[in-house]
Amino acid sequence: MSTFAVFGMTANVALAMARETTKTSRLPTAGLTLAEWNKAVEEQAAKIMAGKKVRQLSQLFDAPQYAEQFMELARKTGQCRDLRIRAKCEITDAKGKPVINAKTKMPKVGWTEYSPDLSRVA
Template sequence: MSTFAVFGMAEHYAREEARKNTPTVILKVQLTESQWLEAVERRIEKTMSGTRSVQLSHMFDAPQFAEQYIELLRKAGRCRDLKVRAKVKADKKPAKGAKKKAPSTEWRDLA
């Protein structure tokens, strides 16, 4: 059975990531709150204008639930490149003489 998830970029995700990763000290100078907020906004804009996609949702049992989640994301705010992807077995064969491991999986766009 396949599982489905929504991938893309939403402003909410970009904002949370920017808040976590924007430093408060640059070149041994403590930023004021307004300077830090400006740096966060610049980082959000950079993330939203880029091409990076991340998994935005939990896994769903059926693609229609992922489509409903995409509709909610579009209503909630700015977002880009929203896609439903399915987790499927990878077609890779293990190397000769390698120990048997769990089958590898990968995310593929839902056609």
């Protein structure tokens, strides 16, 4: 059974990431004022939103339709980009064979892009 989650980037997540990474001082002896720091955070958040990095935005879902509902809500609430549903399942190579972990001798499990099977719709 697969597990589904929504990956992408929203303005709120970008702002939280920017707050974590923005330094509070330029030099070891001089700190930034609150206004300067807020401006630096906003600039960093804009860079994150313009970039390609994505994060897991949702909790884990049992079915993809719940992830689709989450994506609809995320689009309504604010600025977002690159929203995708990913499924956690065995990773396969180009021939469709599972990729085996050399250490554990078990198939590797990871996030792969989910695409609905259109052949079921008829």
